[in-house]
Structure formats: structure tokens, C-alpha cells
Amino acid sequence: MSFSWAKPYEPKHPFMRWLDDRLPLPRLVYGAVGGGYPVPRNLNYWWNFGFTAAIFLAIQIVTGIVLAMHYYATADGAFNSVNQHIMRDVNAGWLLRYAHMNGASFFFIAVYIHIFRGLYYGSYKAPRELVWMLGLVIYLLMMATAFMGYVLPWGQMSYWGAQVITGFFSAFPVVGEPIRIWLLGGYAPDQAALNRFFSLHYLLPFVIAAVVILHIWALHIPGSGNPTGVDVKDERDTLPFHPFYTAKDGWFVGLLLLIYAIVTFFAPNYLGHPDNYIPANPLATPAEIVPEWYFWPFYAILRSFTFDFILPAKLWGVLAMFSSILLLFFLPWLDKSPVRSGSYRPVFKRFFWLLVIDVVLLGWAGGGAPTPFRNAIGQICAAYYFLHFLLILPLVSAFETPLPLPKSITDSVLHGEEAKAAPAGTKPRRAKTATAVVE
């Protein structure tokens, strides 16, 4: 798709030739994730998380479809259908439920690393702006899906999560409260809300899968980025996706699945909140109510507005929380530096790591009970988050002097190490070494 030297699909078996003439599906796969997709040869491990995220999406869809065969979305039956029926009666139900529950966390872990990879290496810059924006759409859909999925077991955290999140909409003047009631189909979460959340929780993963296809499609037009941020110049800079990156992605996914299996089997409730094992009670909110860990930073931003300033504090919190993500859609135009990779941007690099610390601190601030100290940290970090994107990033990209970029990807890989990289027993010859690898 992207480079002139991409190997064309050449079916050998007569049946495959017959099929290719009629339905070139194998050709599509070959060009997308096969030998026909040339990928920069210098990708590091941070580039493994896109593939990993796709695997976790698949795990979530498969376990989710199966769980839906045993779950009942009724206000009086949902809690028992998950915590009694699925966990105790359904064959392997405990495994499927825990796999789905922790699969969501691992999906977010993979996606967060994938997003920060993009932030560091400037993956949002031209010509990959749409890849970045489609990724953000996927992320927003994931958040909606995860939230609605968390409501389904109908425990205390499910119930009050539904109450609080739909309460966001009531922050908007005049139309807010009617919108909230419309979303819930009632005045508080109940049968109507549970049923529609179940329906949408089943639908959205397929929408995510569709946007993932667009994401990959848009990516394959310019081709994958790489840690130097330097464009691919010729065939020596790339390797075919298969077998090189299928092998690397494959073993890396194996490693992550190992960690996933350890958590699922030995600490399945570590990432969850124990109060969700209490059935939903519309008359009492749990003493400490926090969302799942992957929403903590946003929860901290929501809580950081404690006083009215022109608009009510409640509205500020909701607006800030939504704009913290919507902001990222403008990133390609906020960061105008022509250098993509943070490795060659000394000032940017420092601020990047400051942002990582800031988001981790936001997570800490959002994950605990709102004490004055925690709130103060949350407020400072929330302010810094916006400062980073709206002020620091444009200024840095205007004033920073980047380091000299390598002449090419090949050049950056073989910087003075030709001797080591050359085939055994041969004299180092720069160009030949690289082509030998491609063959």
C-alpha cells in the first residue's frame, strides 16, 4: 500500500489464484499484516502495544459474547447472575468473568502505553493526524464501553458509578437535567438504564473494531512511524511485517498474556473495588466512591473545581474533564515542531516525562478519598495538564533547538557498528549488509 517496493501478493496454489481473482481477501490481509507491508526496521518495544491492544479487544469481544449468554440484565437478577450464576454455576464461568474483568484493565494498560508512545514519538504529526484522531475516537468509545460494562454487575460501585457519570450531564444549565433523565429512562438508575447499558455495551465493541480498521487503514497510507521520526527513504529502511514483526509482536503478546494470566488467576480482584460485591442499594452511597483505575486521572480533573467562577464549579469540572481528552484532537496543531521524535528534542523530552509524572499523580489524586491534600495535588496536576498542552508544547516547539537527525533509518541503526552488524566472515559494507537482511 505504502511503498513501491512492497512485495505484491503472488498466490502459488491454483485455488488461491482462483480465489484472488474473485475475492482478493488474502491479498488484503497480505498487504495489511503480511509480507506485503514494509515496516521501518528500527521499531523498538514501544511499538508492540498497538498489536497487543488489538489482541485484548479480541479477548474482550470473545469473552463478552460468551458472558452475555449467561447474564440477565434485570435490576433484581443482574447481581446474582454475575456473582452467583456465572461465578458458581456456569462451567468455567468464573474464568470467563475474571478474564473479561481484567481484560478491560489490560486493554487500557496497552492503550495508555500506546498513547504515550504516540505522544513521545510525535505519532500525531503530519501525515498521521487522522491516525491519531481515529485513535482518540477509539479511546473515547473504550471509555464509554468500559463504563457501561462496569454498571452491568449491578453492585454498589456499578450503581453509583451510573448515577455519578450520568450526573455529569446535569451540570449543563437548562437542558442538563432532562438529558440525564432521558439517558437513564428514569430519575435514578434502574431497569431501563441497565437494559440500555447492556445493549450498548454489546454494540460498542464492534464499533471500536470498525474504527480500529479505519485506524490501521489510515496508518498504512504513510506507513508506520519509527523511533527516529525520520521518513523511510528506501527499501533498506524497512522489513516486511511478516515474518519480522509478526514474530516480534507474537512473542511480546505472549509475554503480556502471561502477566494477564497471572493477574486473572492469582489476583483477579486486585484491580477492582471490593464494594462492587455489595448489591446495588439506591438508598446508600458507598463511603468511598471511585471509578476503576483507568478513569482516575479524569476523576481527579473533575473533582479539582471546588469553587464557582463565573460558571458553577460542577460545570467547570465536567467541562475540564471532557476537554482534557478533546484537547488531544488538536495536538497535531499545538505541537508545530517539524521534528517528530522526542529522542531528538531535548526540551520536549523533559516536559514529556513531566507530563507522565503529572498524569500518574492525577491518577493518585483521583483514586482516593477527597482529602484537602489530595485535592490540592489534584488541582495543581490538573492545571499543569492543561498548561502542558496549551502553553508549554506550543512554546517548546517554537523555541527549542532539536538535535541533528540521522540521515536515514538505516544510518541510525548502523551508527558506527557496521562491523558488528555485518554477516560473519565478511568485510563490513554498509549498503550490502542492509539489503541482505531484507531478502
Add this chain to the structure above:
Amino acid sequence: MATARSAEGSTSSDSGGEGVRRRDFLNVAAVSFAGVGAVAALAPLFVQMSPSQDVLALATTEVDISKVQTGQGIKAQWRKQPVFIRNLTPKEIQEADAVPLSSLRDPETLAERTKPGKKNWLITLGVCTHLGCVPLGIGEGENKGPYGGYFCPCHGSQYDTAARIRAGPAPKNLFVPDYQFTSPTTVTIGAKG
């Protein structure tokens, strides 16, 4: 990567002789290991469809038959399936015994289909062996069919007073489940004995 590729190209130390390269072996071993893992992961996706523990817990059902007079029948439920419990009249028993076995599609005597000394208690599933409809004939005034037993309204299978198939598309007699008389007036369906 260049070094790895070149090492594989050299024939002396790495090749396992007979044309099988070390790299090929590792490749096959790694991919098959992943394949075995993937197949193992399919097991829970498969077994989750079989009856869950709460369904299996309904394996036996106790039915009180003290109120069933001669010539009457009742419908009970066992594993969510209808069970016909019929107290046959002496005339019905006689009719069933008079049929020569050779004329039956699924040859069985009434004695084989009931418990010793309880020949009047005919207990069968109320599930037509053709395609699973519930035959008529157990309720008062229902069509018992030309053989005086059961008549399936779906495709016209006709059963006799021992619930044996006599005419129509069904291949087998109505199924006799495991059951036990736990007291003179109680029968436990699903219990072996």
C-alpha cells in the same frame, strides 16, 4: 538481526544435518507451543455452553401420585420437560398386552416399560420422538388418537396405551425416564432404581 540471519546461513555449526535447520526447529516448536495454548484457551469457551450446575441440580423431581385415579393422567415437569404419569385402566393394560410385538416399530412390552407390580403406572416423557412436540392425550377430553394412547398434533404420530409408536413419522416409543417409587404415593423421576 543481520548477525542472526548470517549465522543461520552458515552451514557448519547450526544446521542439524539432513536439511533441518536449528531456526526451523525453533520456529516450529514456538508456533506449535502457542497453538497448543490457543487450543487450551478454547476449552472454557466450549464447556460454558453445557448445562450449568444449577440446571444439573434439577436432575430429580418428586411427584405425588396419590390423587391420580385409575384412567387419569397428570403432567409433571422434569428437567424442564413434560412427564406423563398415567394410571392405566385394566382395559388399557389388556389392549397393550394384546398387541403382537412383531407388529411394533419399536418392540417393547408394557411390562418392560413399567416397574414390576406397578404395571398400571405408565411414566413416560411427554416429548414426541419425532421432533419434540408434546403429544395430546394426557388431559381429560384430549385427543388420544386411534390407538387410545397419545396423539401428536404436530405431525400426526399415534401412540398406543403403552405409549408405543404405532403410526405416523415418530421412530421410537415415548421415552421412559429413570424413576423410582420412593413411597406408595410418591415417585421420584430421574432417580435410578
